[in-house]
Amino acid sequence: MRLPQKERSIEDAVAQISDGASIMVGGFGVPGTPFNLIAELVRQGQKDLTLVKNDANEAGMGIDHLLANGQVRKLIVTHLGLNGHAIEMMNSGALEVEFCAQGILAERIRAGGAGLAGFISDIGIGTELAEGKQIVSVDGKDFVLETALRTDVALVHAEQCDAYGNLCFAKTARNFNPLMAMAADCVIAESQNCLPIGDLDPDAIHTPGPFVDHVVALKDLHKEYAIVRR
Amino acid sequence: MRLPQKERSIEDAVAQISDGASIMVGGFGVPGTPFNLIAELVRQGQKDLTLVKNDANEAGMGIDHLLANGQVRKLIVTHLGLNGHAIEMMNSGALEVEFCAQGILAERIRAGGAGLAGFISDIGIGTELAEGKQIVSVDGKDFVLETALRTDVALVHAEQCDAYGNLCFAKTARNFNPLMAMAADCVIAESQNCLPIGDLDPDAIHTPGPFVDHVVALKDLHKEYAIVRR
Amino acid sequence: MSDARQRMVARAARAIEPGMLVNLGIGLPTRVVNYLSSDMEVGLHTENGLVGVGPTQDYDHADRDLIDAGGAYISALPGGAFIDSAVSFAIVRSGRLDLTMLGAFEVAQNGDLANWKIPGKFSPGVGGGIELAQKAAHVMVLTTHTDRKGNPKLLERCSLPLTAKGSVERIFTDMAVVDVTPEGFALKELAEGVSLDDVIAATGAPLIIPEGDIPTF
Amino acid sequence: MSDARQRMVARAARAIEPGMLVNLGIGLPTRVVNYLSSDMEVGLHTENGLVGVGPTQDYDHADRDLIDAGGAYISALPGGAFIDSAVSFAIVRSGRLDLTMLGAFEVAQNGDLANWKIPGKFSPGVGGGIELAQKAAHVMVLTTHTDRKGNPKLLERCSLPLTAKGSVERIFTDMAVVDVTPEGFALKELAEGVSLDDVIAATGAPLIIPEGDIPTF
Numbered sequence: 001m002r003l004p005q006k007e008r009s010i011e012d013a014v015a016q017i018s019d020g021a022s023i024m025v026g027g028f029g030v031p032g033t034p035f036n037l038i039a040e041l042v043r044q045g046q047k048d049l050t051l052v053k054n055d056a057n058e059a060g061m062g063i064d065h066l067l068a069n070g071q072v073r074k075l076i077v078t079h080l081g082l083n084g085h086a087i088e089m090m091n092s093g094a095l096e097v098e099f100c101a102q103g104i105l106a107e108r109i110r111a112g113g114a115g116l117a118g119f120i121s122d123i124g125i126g127t128e129l130a131e132g133k134q135i136v137s138v139d140g141k142d143f144v145l146e147t148a149l150r151t152d153v154a155l156v157h158a159e160q161c162d163a164y165g166n167l168c169f170a171k172t173a174r175n176f177n178p179l180m181a182m183a184a185d186c187v188i189a190e191s192q193n194c195l196p197i198g199d200l201d202p203d204a205i206h207t208p209g210p211f212v213d214h215v216v217a218l219k220d221l222h223k224e225y226a227i228v229r230r
Numbered sequence: 231m232r233l234p235q236k237e238r239s240i241e242d243a244v245a246q247i248s249d250g251a252s253i254m255v256g257g258f259g260v261p262g263t264p265f266n267l268i269a270e271l272v273r274q275g276q277k278d279l280t281l282v283k284n285d286a287n288e289a290g291m292g293i294d295h296l297l298a299n300g301q302v303r304k305l306i307v308t309h310l311g312l313n314g315h316a317i318e319m320m321n322s323g324a325l326e327v328e329f330c331a332q333g334i335l336a337e338r339i340r341a342g343g344a345g346l347a348g349f350i351s352d353i354g355i356g357t358e359l360a361e362g363k364q365i366v367s368v369d370g371k372d373f374v375l376e377t378a379l380r381t382d383v384a385l386v387h388a389e390q391c392d393a394y395g396n397l398c399f400a401k402t403a404r405n406f407n408p409l410m411a412m413a414a415d416c417v418i419a420e421s422q423n424c425l426p427i428g429d430l431d432p433d434a435i436h437t438p439g440p441f442v443d444h445v446v447a448l449k450d451l452h453k454e455y456a457i458v459r460r
Numbered sequence: 461m462s463d464a465r466q467r468m469v470a471r472a473a474r475a476i477e478p479g480m481l482v483n484l485g486i487g488l489p490t491r492v493v494n495y496l497s498s499d500m501e502v503g504l505h506t507e508n509g510l511v512g513v514g515p516t517q518d519y520d521h522a523d524r525d526l527i528d529a530g531g532a533y534i535s536a537l538p539g540g541a542f543i544d545s546a547v548s549f550a551i552v553r554s555g556r557l558d559l560t561m562l563g564a565f566e567v568a569q570n571g572d573l574a575n576w577k578i579p580g581k582f583s584p585g586v587g588g589g590i591e592l593a594q595k596a597a598h599v600m601v602l603t604t605h606t607d608r609k610g611n612p613k614l615l616e617r618c619s620l621p622l623t624a625k626g627s628v629e630r631i632f633t634d635m636a637v638v639d640v641t642p643e644g645f646a647l648k649e650l651a652e653g654v655s656l657d658d659v660i661a662a663t664g665a666p667l668i669i670p671e672g673d674i675p676t677f
Numbered sequence: 678m679s680d681a682r683q684r685m686v687a688r689a690a691r692a693i694e695p696g697m698l699v700n701l702g703i704g705l706p707t708r709v710v711n712y713l714s715s716d717m718e719v720g721l722h723t724e725n726g727l728v729g730v731g732p733t734q735d736y737d738h739a740d741r742d743l744i745d746a747g748g749a750y751i752s753a754l755p756g757g758a759f760i761d762s763a764v765s766f767a768i769v770r771s772g773r774l775d776l777t778m779l780g781a782f783e784v785a786q787n788g789d790l791a792n793w794k795i796p797g798k799f800s801p802g803v804g805g806g807i808e809l810a811q812k813a814a815h816v817m818v819l820t821t822h823t824d825r826k827g828n829p830k831l832l833e834r835c836s837l838p839l840t841a842k843g844s845v846e847r848i849f850t851d852m853a854v855v856d857v858t859p860e861g862f863a864l865k866e867l868a869e870g871v872s873l874d875d876v877i878a879a880t881g882a883p884l885i886i887p888e889g890d891i892p893t894f
Contacts, residue, residue, distance in 0.1 A: 001498060001501075002538070003503050005501070028725040028746075031741065031742045078805070102805035105762075106766055107344065115555065116349045116553070119349040120347045121345070121347055123807060127840070134368070138377060145350070164503075169761075171433065171726075171727070172725050172726045174759055175762050197538050197539035203401065209512075210557075226741055227739045227741050229736055230748075231710075231715065231718075231719050231754060233754055233755070233756040233757070235718070258527075260527070261524065308586065308588070309584055311587075331589075332549065333507075334549075335545075337549070339546075342771075343767055345766075345771035353590060353594060354594075357624065358622070359586065399542075399544075402508050428755030428756050430758075438768070439720065440728055
């Protein structure tokens with residue numbers, strides 16, 4: 001027995017994405033954002049996309065190119081604060097934005113990845129953040145029902161990977177990546193370090209191969225994956 | 231700034247446990263079972279305990295000593311198959327046993343550790359395993375509500391640790407350990423390899439220090455932590 | 461293992477297709493691993509925490525921290541990954557498991573499976589069986605065609621508490637390969653030396669018999 | 678930073694006790710790290726995925742993969758651990774965070790906090806603020822006593838959408854230290870050079886004034 005191989009060209013991997021697709025995109029700020037996959041998605045031009053991401057990067061970077069290119073219908077995020085362009089698009093009605101508390105977004109994605117339908121918590125109880133959500137009582141106490149999130153596609157960036165799809169993330173580039181890598185029907189991972197199968201420490205793998213459908217070995221890391229000077 | 235130190239003697243750490251305590255115990259079979267902490271708990275003799283564990287080890291090993299010593303009132307497990315003694319105690323009424331599906335037990339513990347109140351899933355729907363549980367409907371579909379599990383104490387075994395409580399588990403000894411290490415008010419970790427702070431790879435830590443209250447550096451690993459010949 | 465059981469296990473192994481992720485349940489299904497070729501691309505999942513299960517190890521080569529869900533000492537393939545119990549079942553419940561092969565006390569003609577409890581006699585707990593049976597993309601059963609007393613295990617309906625409803629697609633026994641179809645059990649293959657009448661007599665529900673020659677294994 | 682702000686931040690730093698796990702929110706609270714001594718035992722948590730935050734790094738020493746939740750380049754202490762976003766908030770929600778210091782638009786005398794949305798003007802999303810404000814064992818606020826127009830931020834009740842109800846225990850401002858008590862705001866300390874009348878005038882709710890001398894910071 002040997003483990004299956006899942007290496008694809010970046011063109012073939014991103015070509016799996018259809019118009020109208022829902023897509024999770026890893027990253028929190030620059031770290032962990034799959035800039036190369038995003039650039040290829042801009043090049044291929046799929047339209048009417050729904051994106052799920054912690055943030056909208058900054059104006060002129062990362063998923064902002066998808067926004068500027070008119071490819072995105074809806075964005076589910078926790079915070080847009082660093083991208084004035086995205087805020088303008090939201091305020092002008094050019095972009096539908098749904099906000100979610102950060103840890104709740106993380107858990108909704110994880111629930112999707114874990115094959116659960118949702119979870120209950122007391123986060124947001126008594127504030128407008130719980131409005132419109134189903135309330136579930138347990139032992140006389142009220143909780144908010146949060147539904148699981150799954151998407152058609154997830155795009156993630158790993159520091160290291162192998163051809164079976166095992167992924168390791170670097171430092172704070174981990175963030176939403178391992179969660180999103182569980183929670184989509186088609187998971188595409190990019191990495192600048194695609195190692196031979198067996199070279200990753202089996203005790204130190206963050207995302208095990210079965211969750212990953214396509215592995216893209218990057219020749220060059222995108223120039224936007226760099227230090228941002230403000 | 232430097233990170234807090236949490237090393238304790240095994241006697242002091244286990245002395246945190248009171249009569250009547252609920253205790254999660256890591257391990258699946260031998261791997262990951264905190265045999266040294268269990269032996270000290272047998273020695274100190276706390277009574278009327280409720281244990282949460284994947285299994286009951288085997289007769290004459292691990293938590294079976296706590297059963298034999300009359301310290302356990304109730305056991306929440308997924309499977310008792312390898313411990314005929316525990317099955318006898320259950321059948322004779324000497325031990326209350328609550329069974330839970332394995333992945334559901336893992337998620338109930340994780341939910342407790344993640345500060346959630348519970349989750350909904352379709353596992354067990356239409357079978358006796360869902361009987362007596364609250365049903366929650368989402369978009370016309372029925373799901374079983376599973377409540378989060380937290381205990382007073384968790385006892386876990388790590389392959390490596392540091393004094394801040396960062397833990398790394400070995401191979402299939404990981405199992406329930408990192409989940410339980412999130413889900414108790416007092417988490418006690420034993421390890422035969424307690425390394426200086428900073429020696430663990432910060433990208434490869436399975437349980438981050440904040441979840442762990444007491445670290446016990448073992449001089450010798452318990453003799454039951456060995457190959458079992460059947 | 462008897463010849464008949466070995467043939468059954470070998471036949472079941474042929475149901476595993478390249479590229480699959482497969483969980484082999486405790487008991488007979490675990491034996492299937494010995495019939496998979498060394499160059500086959502396949503991932504084996506064991507629910508206690510490994511993707512990429514390799515061959516079983518004898519006691520002299522056993523690692524105290526490396527077992528399968530049944531407690532057997534195993535190895536890990538290159539590229540294998542250790543996972544915690546929550547991630548292990550996340551793989552199962554989220555549909556990433558292509559196939560599970562499980563043992564059975566009873567299988568009903570509608571695909572219901574009972575394999576965890578005989579009330580009053582045997583109830584050591586359900587372990588990971590429910591989630592495997594309910595959520596793997598394909599669920600197949602490996603079992604002797606009858607129990608130790610000769611009573612059929614393939615039935616019109618299960619009498620024991622269910623593990624999962626309508627989940628079983630195919631059954632490999634020491635006598636036959638039987639599919640679960642919307643019309644009930646369909647006989648697909650006969651074990652060598654077993655007659656059609658033997659199988660019909662040992663089955664507790666109607667069997668749809670194919671026209672023409674019945675393949676053997 | 679003005680002298681008054683520096684004093685406020687330095688005063689807030691003294692609220693951090695050895696052994697604590699602390700999250701310092703985006704903005705002013707982040708500055709508190711510069712007032713913690715190098716030999717203090719304390720763990721800093723940043724919600725984007727690190728326990729054991731170390732000093733901020735300049736661009737020449739920045740690591741592209743190592744930022745805090747506000748996007749600043751940071752370092753990790755020896756013994757620090759990187760975590761994913763789910764584990765990060767598991768720490769917060771399960772009560773393992775001893776203290777968070779947050780910014781505020783408004784704080785009410787019952788401890789209500791509003792710090793994420795000014796309808797029609799500013800609504801970039803709530804980020805991790807709700808869970809921090811609702812679940813940290815202790816919640817303290819660092820804020821200027823009034824907004825840019827001079828309007829008080831400490832109010833009888835919040836007019837903006839709430840981040841969390843009744844969560845704030847203590848407020849550090851450029852003018853005072855104020856505790857939230859069951860009876861309302863209680864003045865605890867005055868900033869150097871600030872008079873009692875100044876604070877009363879700049880506060881939009883009754884202030885309980887201590888008897889005797891009021892300590893300064």
